[in-house]
Amino acid sequence: MSSASRCGQSFKTAMGGIRSALLIVAMLLRCGVVPLAAQPATSTTRDSGGLRIVEHRHLRTGAPRLRLREPPLLVLGGDRLSESETFDARQAYLSVVELTNGSLVVNDMAALKFFSRTGALQRVVGRRGAGPGEFQQVREICVMRGDSLLVIDAATGRFTLWDSAGRLVATHMRFAYVPSGACTANGTLITRSAGAAVVSRKGRSVTQYDEFKPDGTRVRSVGLLPQPPISGPIIQELRLGSAGNTLWIGDPQAGELWISKLPLAVHTIVRMLDPRPAITEEVWRREIESRFGTAPVPRAQRERVTERLMKVPRPAFDPAFLEMRVDPDGRAWISDYRDRARWTVFDALGGLVGQLVLPPFTDPASPQLAAVLSRGRVALLARTADGFPELRIHAVELPRGATREESGKRGVVRER
Numbered sequence: 001m002s003s004a005s006r007c008g009q010s011f012k013t014a015m016g017g018i019r020s021a022l023l024i025v026a027m028l029l030r031c032g033v034v035p036l037a038a039q040p041a042t043s044t045t046r047d048s049g050g051l052r053i054v055e056h057r058h059l060r061t062g063a064p065r066l067r068l069r070e071p072p073l074l075v076l077g078g079d080r081l082s083e084s085e086t087f088d089a090r091q092a093y094l095s096v097v098e099l100t101n102g103s104l105v106v107n108d109m110a111a112l113k114f115f116s117r118t119g120a121l122q123r124v125v126g127r128r129g130a131g132p133g134e135f136q137q138v139r140e141i142c143v144m145r146g147d148s149l150l151v152i153d154a155a156t157g158r159f160t161l162w163d164s165a166g167r168l169v170a171t172h173m174r175f176a177y178v179p180s181g182a183c184t185a186n187g188t189l190i191t192r193s194a195g196a197a198v199v200s201r202k203g204r205s206v207t208q209y210d211e212f213k214p215d216g217t218r219v220r221s222v223g224l225l226p227q228p229p230i231s232g233p234i235i236q237e238l239r240l241g242s243a244g245n246t247l248w249i250g251d252p253q254a255g256e257l258w259i260s261k262l263p264l265a266v267h268t269i270v271r272m273l274d275p276r277p278a279i280t281e282e283v284w285r286r287e288i289e290s291r292f293g294t295a296p297v298p299r300a301q302r303e304r305v306t307e308r309l310m311k312v313p314r315p316a317f318d319p320a321f322l323e324m325r326v327d328p329d330g331r332a333w334i335s336d337y338r339d340r341a342r343w344t345v346f347d348a349l350g351g352l353v354g355q356l357v358l359p360p361f362t363d364p365a366s367p368q369l370a371a372v373l374s375r376g377r378v379a380l381l382a383r384t385a386d387g388f389p390e391l392r393i394h395a396v397e398l399p400r401g402a403t404r405e406e407s408g409k410r411g412v413v414r415e416r
Contacts, residue, residue, distance in 0.1 A: 064352075066396055148187065181326065
């Protein structure tokens with residue numbers, strides 16, 4: 001007998017033979033009809049052989065809510081008279097970075113667009129193509145010391161270096177796949193070493209990562225980092241982010257965030273211990289079918305691909321999170337795997353700051369957290385009623401937490 005049937009039978013028994021209201025309420029709670037009251041988020045910190053462990057529970061229902069201030073401080077893009085001030089609606093990686101003088105640089109599809117701190121367009125560099133200073137699709141801009149820019153092209157894999165005035169300095173071909181967020185402030189890239197084997201260590205799959213210059217020169221070993229398994233349509237990719245000399249490493253499968261110095265010297269592990277939704281066969285099939293999107297795939301081919309992927313081993317539960325952003329002040333912003341408008345924020349030592357739920361802006365598009373900037377500001381990606389992408393920069397009311405400077409003062413605790 002199913003749990004639902006057992007609940008129904010028990011409820012009929014309670015109603016028919018027992019008058020106790022308390023028992024009836026208990027049965028309703030057991031069957032999920034009456035939700036339990038939300039429990040406040042709890043955090044515990046302990047030492048494990050010199051390694052600091054921070055464990056968080058009830059984050060989804062009990063984390064303090066962070067407030068997004070309205071109206072936005074600045075709006076970039078949208079429907080503008082000048083085409084140079086609009087953004088390409090096909091750009092899936094639209095984001096923005098901030099230079100030390102407060103000016104902003106947006107990675108449009110095939111150009112870098114420089115804006116003043118007040119939103120005035122200053123210059124546009126780059127264009128579509130395969131020559132020097134040209135792009136196919138800009139994936140990411142990394143700000144290095146002196147406001148030099150390292151730009152990663154998603155289509156060609158090239159790395160280009162630019163100065164703060166938008167002048168091209170150097171071009172390098174891709175030497176390895178670079179995860180999102182893998183740039184450091186000193187202009188290096190953290191990536192999996194070519195040919196590195198996946199090994200098991202303490203029951204977890206790990207592989208060697210190294211630090212490289214953009215030209216492919218190896219700087220030093222970073223160490224062994226988690227290597228989440230490939231699980232069909234379920235995204236469990238390792239997440240990286242840095243601020244100054246602090247490196248955040250996110251493992252969605254384990255539900256852990258490592259806080260480290262460079263080279264790898266983990267001093268804190270943050271664990272998110274909330275129960276995760278189970279990935280049933282029905283959920284698995286729905287995930288697979290959703291990957292086809294609106295592509296005109298013949299039905300027979302769609303069914304063959306779906307049935308083949310249905311045989312791929314599926315994880316038992318959802319990953320603990322999907323995306324990770326690290327702001328210049330050393331805070332990590334983590335998105336819920338299913339509810340992608342829900343972001344949980346941790347300070348530079350792993351303490352809970354709160355949770356931000358992004359409001360819907362323009363139907364049918366939902367806002368995305370495109371970037372996290374300094375001083376508690378975020379850039380939200382939305383679309384106008386006519387479909388023009390725009391970046392809305394808002395202030396978020398954040399309580400004071402540990403900064404990256406405080407995180408950096410922690411000594412080297414344990415090499416991992």
